[in-house]
Amino acid sequence: MSNKQLLQGSFDPKAIEADLYAEWEQNGYFDPSGEGKSFCIAIPPPNVTGTLHVGHAFQQTLMDAIIRYRRMAGFDTLWQTGTDHAGISTQMVVTEQIRAEGQSPAELGRKKFVDRVWEWKNESGGTITRQMRRMGASVDWSRERFTMDEGFSRAVTEVFVRLYEDGLIYKGTRLVNWDPELKTALSDLEVVSESEDGHLWHIKYPFAGNVRTSAGDSYLVVATTRPETMLGDTAVAVNPNDERYKSVLGKSVDLPLTDRKIQIIADEHVDMEFGTGCLKITPAHDFDDNDIGLRHGLDQVNIFTTSATLNENSPRPYQGMDRFDGRRAIVRDLEDSGLLDSVEPYSVKIPRGERSNAIVEPLLTNQWFVDVKPLAEKAVQVVREGLIEFVPKHWENLYFAWMREVRDWCISRQQWWGHQIPAWYDSEQNIYVGRTEDEARKKANLSPDIVLERDSDVLETWFSSSLWTFGTLGWPEDTREFRTYHPTDVLVTGHDIIFFWVARMIMMTLRFTNEVPFKKVYITGLIRDAEGKKMSKTAGNGLDPLDLVDGIGIEGLIEKRTRDLTQPRMAQRIERATRRDFPKGIKPYGADALRFTLCAIASPTDNYNLDVNRIEGYHFFCNKIWHATKFVLANCKGFDRSNPKKLSMADRWIRSRMRTLIEDCIRAFETYRFDLCAKHMYDFVWHEYCDWYLELTKPLIYDDLASSDLKNGARYTLLEVLELTLRTMHPIMPFITETLWKQVAALNGRRSPSLMLEHYPTTEDLPSDPQAESNIDWLKKVVTAIRNIRGERQISPKRNVPVEMSEGSTQDRHLSEYNEALLCKLAHVSELTWTNGANKDRTGSVQLVNGLKITVPFVDADEISSERNRINKELTRIDKELIGVEAKLNNENFVQKAPPNIVEAQRDKAETLRSQRITLEDQASQLPT
RNA sequence: GGGUGUUUAGCUCAGUCCGGGAGAGCGAUGGCCUUACAAGCCAUAGGUCGUAGGUUCGAUCCCUACAACACCCA
Secondary structure, eight states: HHHHTTSOOOHOOOOOOOHHHHHHHHHHSOOOOOOSSEEOOOOOOTEEEOOOHHHHHHHHHHHHHOOOOOOOOTTTHHHHHHOOOHHHHHHHHHHHHHHTTOHHHHHHHHHHHHHHHHHHHHTTHHHHHHHHHHHHHOOOOOOOEEETTTHHHHHHHHHHHHHHHOOOEEEEEEEEEEETTTEEEEGGGEEEEEEEEEEEEEEEESSSSSOOTTTTSSSSEEEEEEEEGGGGGOEEEEOOTTTTGGGGGTTTEEOOTSOOOOEEOOOOOSOOTTSSSSEEEEETTTTHHHHHHHHHHHOOOOBBBSSBBTTSSSSSSGGGGHHHHHHHHHHHHHTTTTTTTEEEEEEEEEEHHHHOBBBBBEEEEEEEEOOHHHHHHHHHHHHTTTSEESSSSSHHHHHHHHTTOOOOEEOSSSSSOOBBBBBETTTTEEEEEEEHHHHHHHHHHHTTTTTOOOOOEEOOOHHTTTTHHTTTTTTTTHHHHHHHHOOOEEEEEEGGGIIIIIHHHHHEEEHSSSSEEEEEEEEEEEEEOSSOBBBOOOTTTTOHHHHHHHOBBBHHHHHHHHTTTTTGHHHHHHHHHHHHHOTBBBBBOOHHHHHHHHHOOOOOSSSOOOHHHEEEHHHHHHHHHHHHHHHHHOOOOOOOOOOOOOHHHHHHHHHHHHOOOOHHHHHOOOOOOOHHHHHHHHHHIIIIIIIIIIIIHHHHHHHTSSHHHHHHHHHHHHHHHHHHHHHHHHHHHHHHHHHHHHHGGGGGGGOOGGGGSSSSOOSTTTTOOOOHHHHHHHHHHHHHHHHHHHTTTOOHHHHOEEEEEOOOOOOHHHHHHHHHHHHHHHHTTTEEOOSSOOOSSEEEEEETTTEEEEEEEEETHHHHHHHHHHHHHHHHHHHHHHHHHHHHHHHHHHHHHOOHHHHHHHHHHHHHHHHHHHHHHHHHSSSOO
């Protein structure tokens, strides 16, 4: 882009962002420099066939800001990228495609099915990486990995085999979350529980033999939300302290509808207040009951098939029934036999498979497990010792709590897409584990004529992702990358996967590398919509980050939000809400504005509300920077830095402020306070550089008679501070800063072909300048005071007014003389005079700046009454403040106990307020009546 | 039932390890097309900092209890 184009028009993100990314990528600017201290972030791998949602955009923006900052600060940075094979969700998508073609995966067979998934992966796997590029993510694409690629798969097999050899992986029959539709085990994360309307059935269990409760009943009443599971009951439990049932402990009841007798046992877990205080125990179909069952050595009677129909362990009439038909039949039969005590409506938490939406059934199945306890100890220790630090710190508590209650980890899934478990079976179901079948045979000295069959299960996705930091760096080979970049420096992720991913990475990495996977864990909250609601497809309030970048019309947005709804009846409501919130659709705000917004909302809290108005505000901020640069360039054409120059007070001031900005931003980046970082940048650019510094330079630059040394000083500073500002902001807003930087860099003596190759600003050449700061602070206050009077009296900006000063200190007098020209220009003052306050003939509006009295004389009579109001208002304010301060000073305790500097400050304040009060009263009395 | 977090201007949020009478953006109101920017400039209004106690000379900040909301676990 040429200067000419830049000097025209306003900020248009589309025009500048398009080609820049390709340029960076092609020039290899994202690759590690190979010089300096290493700094590495491993990206949480998104689903390979997924699309970018706001949460990704958010976390990746923060990671990119960190990486760009570190890269500029001279680190050898690697942002390791890659994607996850996302077992279940990917398999489901492809299954549906195949079904749509009128086939079933079973007909296709495993090999062809997996080939189809690879096809789909190659076809659609590029979407999310394309979107990441659009957001400006500076990941090293040359090192992109995939959890199913050859090298990573080798790491997965290696880990499985070693854990098996060490006795930390075993196969066993345990209770797991079972999805009867997908016919696979699910992790807790893949199960979503929500409250739904249901019932609580109270069922009578008659005692076996002549037994009575203390109340004289010949039966116990148990309450359950799932009556059909009673067929698998193996006990009834009561609290050992429950007086009502002490006498029946150890006795039995006849389990209705069956010919089984079950025992009455005592367990602390039972809540005496709930229902009748009797709890039916179904160890094979409830996680809590399973624990109780294990404690008491109860039988586990599994009554369901893998399709959740009643199996041969249930009484014949119910066999083959679906679990809900079974429930109806059982309730009816209980009622018929008079054993149904009562039914009440009840809100039940229903667990559903995240992908299939099927109701999950706790089911006893034969699965592979990791024995987590031995791994967890060390994982807790490294966090306790500070080798890994959570930011914000309080998440460590959650981590510790989870680790204390850690259960064995079910790692097998009955799926085809994923890492097939490296275990083989002979005809007697003996297990042989090895990196290959050959190895497994050799280890067991198997004769070649024994036929082995490989385990058909795959490992769950989290198993492979737990190896992410070291697997991507080449482990198990001893690579240079692993030695250089591991442990990685920081992990940026959401609190929802601290246990599923973060904790497991820590455990696995410690086990296999003897290192922590990362030194810091920055936990982000969840992005919600403007009203604080969770963004979701069903609620129809989701936002596609790229729509915020490139814009979308209202019809397009509605179409997107109502497409493929699971509940089509929601469409109308979603459309209405969308039209209300986005009457004109979404404007193209650009990647920088979105990135800046995401940083600005990233305060240390659990949730952030993403308000499009805010993005618009930061889009305007981009425009502000754009125009400021236009201004600077227009006034610095052909500027030569070697020209003799003299810095003005304003130049010295903005350089001193620039120093503060750099310090603030560095501190903010180092402490992960992206919100403060964005705020500092915004305030500096808008309210210091643009509002004041540019305005302060104009009188000088536009003055043909001004000294060329001073003009050169101003141009020098305009360019220098702008160039430094662009560098300072680059990690958050890479596109606009690079574009503008290329226009100003050479004028400030920078020769790099890209801002990405420049060093992050340091404060070395920028002295802190208290004199300039107090000088310009005074000027700002005085100008603002005069503008305040002008505003209140609605004096047109075109009209210059005379201003009188009086009662100030000699310092005020010096400053006013020094700054007179600027002051008159900025406040539209025709003439500035000092009076000794004796001029009683001319009255006017008064503002006080500390001890200095500033008067703008009246021109007509009706201004006088409004001035009286203004003074009265001001007096009220001063009185209120004075009362507070004086109360403090009259308090003996305060004067004695508070630190002397605080007391002194209060005395000064009281002094100032009193003198202001006198001046104002004096002024009011002088107003003509 | 247990745990964590939140509660500050009409709205969305800052207010930092370290207590000394609270800030921004948006919105609202009034005035300006002032030669970088109307996507802008200048000014104004508004808050017993969730409630009740406690600690302290002094509490938005520290402690306790309670309430509401959110999330996690059961």
